[in-house]
Amino acid sequence: MHQQLDGVLSWLRKHQGQQLSIQKFELASGKEQVGDQDRVRIQLERVTRRNLPYDDPDGYLSPGEVVLHGNGEIMTAGSVEPLPQRAFEIPFRGEISTQVHGDLLEINTLDTVYTIKAH
Numbered sequence: 357m358h359q360q361l362d363g364v365l366s367w368l369r370k371h372q373g374q375q376l377s378i379q380k381f382e383l384a385s386g387k388e389q390v391g392d393q394d395r396v397r398i399q400l401e402r403v404t405r406r407n408l409p410y411d412d413p414d415g416y417l418s419p420g421e422v423v424l425h426g427n428g429e430i431m432t433a434g435s436v437e438p439l440p441q442r443a444f445e446i447p448f449r450g451e452i453s454t455q456v457h458g459d460l461l462e463i464n465t466l467d468t469v470y471t472i473k474a475h
Contacts, residue, residue, distance in 0.1 A: 360452050364422060367461050368403040371474040375399050378444065379471045396444055398428030421447040446470055
């Protein structure tokens with residue numbers, strides 16, 4: 357997972373200073389897309405990585421995440437809201453896979469697919 361995560365961090369850092377469009381699809385078991393979809397726009401200022409300093413015995417918290425910092429907005433069904441705390445978090449649980457196609461990055465986690473486009 358660390359190699360995949362390093363690739364994600366490298367791609368995101370390469371696009372600091374640019375606007376990113378993010379589509380987030382939550383998945384049901386069996387990797388089927390469910391109705392919950394969020395769209396985010398962020399002017400990426402910086403990227404950080406956070407690791408949980410302990411094991412979460414209940415499994416509620418992700419052991420690690422990538423945090424995108426900057427001004428942005430979240431667009432859900434019928435509403436547009438400012439990005440809370442000027443940050444968007446991508447949690448990583450279990451195995452992840454990534455695909456890069458130039459200015460497009462796709463991240464597949466255990467239960468979510470993120471498609472990120474740099475503008």
